[in-house]
Amino acid sequence: MQPAIDQPPPDSAAAQDIVGCLECDLLVRVGLQRASHAAYCPRCGYLLTDATDDTFVQPFALALAALIFAVLAVSFPFLAVSAAGLENSMTLFAAIGSLARFGADGVAVATLAFVLLIPVAMMLGVVALCLLLRAERASPALVPLARLLFRLNAWSMADVFAIGVIVSLVKLSSMAEIVPGTAFWAYIAFTVTFLLAMTRLDRLTVWHAVDRLRAAP
Amino acid sequence: MTTALASGRAVCHVCLHPSPASESACRRCGSTLHARIPHSLQRTMALGLGAALLYLPANLLPIMVTSQFGRTTENTIIGGVVRLIEAGSYPVAAVILIASVLIPLGKLAALALLCWAARQRRPAPPRQRTALYRVTEFVGKWSMVDVFVVAVLVGLVQIGGIMQVKPGGAALAFAGVVVLTMLAAESFDPRLIWDRYGREGARD
Ligand SMILES: [Zn+2]
Ligand SMILES: [Zn+2]
Numbered sequence: 001m002q003p004a005i006d007q008p009p010p011d012s013a014a015a016q017d018i019v020g021c022l023e024c025d026l027l028v029r030v031g032l033q034r035a036s037h038a039a040y041c042p043r044c045g046y047l048l049t050d051a052t053d054d055t056f057v058q059p060f061a062l063a064l065a066a067l068i069f070a071v072l073a074v075s076f077p078f079l080a081v082s083a084a085g086l087e088n089s090m091t092l093f094a095a096i097g098s099l100a101r102f103g104a105d106g107v108a109v110a111t112l113a114f115v116l117l118i119p120v121a122m123m124l125g126v127v128a129l130c131l132l133l134r135a136e137r138a139s140p141a142l143v144p145l146a147r148l149l150f151r152l153n154a155w156s157m158a159d160v161f162a163i164g165v166i167v168s169l170v171k172l173s174s175m176a177e178i179v180p181g182t183a184f185w186a187y188i189a190f191t192v193t194f195l196l197a198m199t200r201l202d203r204l205t206v207w208h209a210v211d212r213l214r215a216a217p
Numbered sequence: 218m219t220t221a222l223a224s225g226r227a228v229c230h231v232c233l234h235p236s237p238a239s240e241s242a243c244r245r246c247g248s249t250l251h252a253r254i255p256h257s258l259q260r261t262m263a264l265g266l267g268a269a270l271l272y273l274p275a276n277l278l279p280i281m282v283t284s285q286f287g288r289t290t291e292n293t294i295i296g297g298v299v300r301l302i303e304a305g306s307y308p309v310a311a312v313i314l315i316a317s318v319l320i321p322l323g324k325l326a327a328l329a330l331l332c333w334a335a336r337q338r339r340p341a342p343p344r345q346r347t348a349l350y351r352v353t354e355f356v357g358k359w360s361m362v363d364v365f366v367v368a369v370l371v372g373l374v375q376i377g378g379i380m381q382v383k384p385g386g387a388a389l390a391f392a393g394v395v396v397l398t399m400l401a402a403e404s405f406d407p408r409l410i411w412d413r414y415g416r417e418g419a420r421d
Contacts, residue, residue: 018235019228019233019234019235020220020221020226020228020229020233020234020235021228021233022228022230022233022407022408023347023350023407023408023410023411024220024343024347024407024408024410024411025220025221025222025228025408025411025412026218026219026220026221026411027219027220027221027224027226027235042218043218043411044343044344044347044411045344045347048233078372079369079373081373081374081376083376083379083380084376084379086376086379087376088373088374088375088376090372090373092372094372095368095369095371095372095373096368096372097372098371098372098375099368099371099372099384102371102383102384103384104371104384104388104389106389106392106393107364107367107368107384107388107389107392108368110364110392110396111364111365111368114358114361115365143246143247146232146246147231147232147246147247147248150231150232151231154358154399154403155358155399157358157361157365160358160359160361160362160365161361161365163312163359163362163365164361164362164363164364164365164366164368164369165365165369167309167312167313167362167366168365168366168369168370168373170306170308170309171301171306171309171366171370172370172373172374174304174306175285175380176374176376176380178373203232203233204232204233207232207233207234207245207246210245210246211245
């Protein structure tokens with residue numbers, strides 16, 4: 001538990017270790033000196049910071065791995081099905097293309113965005129952000145990048161899609177023989193590395209690093 | 218204990234920095250600043266109502282159309298669950314039932330309850346309502362499972378004249394339901410849960 005503060009913070013925005021709880025509005029003092037020290041709001045229990053890895057090595061490595069898995073997931077057959085001696089294999093893009101071909105354009109766009117574009121853009125963002133922070137470069141891209149990343153987080157559905165694929169496998173298994181392809185395993189690996197990268201990237205740790213770089217001459 | 222509002226601050230929803238409430242953008246990251254989400258309850262209820270209306274076509278229209286050896290069957294969401302139960306795939310039937318029926322309806326009920334309670338003079342204890350809000354926010358996107366199942370089946374099951382799956386109108390309607398309920402949850406400002414409590418909440 002973190003100490004709530006009794007006095008309004010001094011007007012200088014330099015009081016950087018005071019944050020407001022997003023869920024109950026309480027002002028809380030959060031020390032980020034010790035790594036791997038999570039801080040919760042003392043009133044509502046909201047996770048303010050996970051203060052994980054302030055070197056940004058872990059999220060960088062995980063996001064890079066996720067991007068490699070994403071490339072594999074779109075380049076190889078995702079699933080193959082065979083029934084009555086005929087066979088059909090699909091890639092992820094082909095599946096989305098079929099939706100559009102049958103007139104379900106909206107569903108195709110939503111699937112493309114939630115399952116590929118948003119999560120991949122986020123991983124590119126994590127790689128770029130970690131590189132800039134590690135290079136100690138006060139780039140003008142830093143703030144928009146961090147903002148976009150934490151806002152998109154609610155709209156990535158890689159994990160939901162992974163479950164959807166498994167449900168489809170079970171649904172089809174009674175009618176036809178399904179063989180998971182390279183891209184299927186790559187997408188599962190993408191989902192896992194994506195989720196790990198996002199949990200190892202702590203919001204407050206990022207903003208403190210951004211503040212530090214901007215304060216430096 | 219002091220809140221941002223009580224000390225003239227507005228907390229940034231992106232970086233948690235408390236900037237002076239009179240300013241329009243966060244001092245640290247430049248995001249638009251609101252002490253509270255403007256018209257939070259009205260927005261949440263409007264989006265929730267939209268989702269509830271869209272939930273009707275999502276259940277009445279077929280979510281996918283299957284042709285097998287020349288025989289065409291239209292499947293609604295509930296029809297799909299019934300067929301899975303008949304086939305004995307209970308775990309998958311449970312996943313679809315929870316994701317497509319229980320979560321969206323439960324979410325709409327929870328948001329209505331939260332909006333209603335935020336207007337009461339003596340609302341339920343804030344910790345319970347915060348927990349309800351967190352569950353509502355967390356489960357939202359999982360309703361999309363059935364839409365993704367349709368995406369995979371349509372992509373995969375195109376085997377000449379033997380077996381074919383086409384998407385139905387309910388897929389788009391249901392994707393709309395999920396997006397609207399997610400936007401509704403995002404519009405609800407959880408700080409409203411605590412505003413009427415002030416200091417009491419601290420000892421809750
Ligand atoms: Zn709190
Ligand atoms: Zn900010």
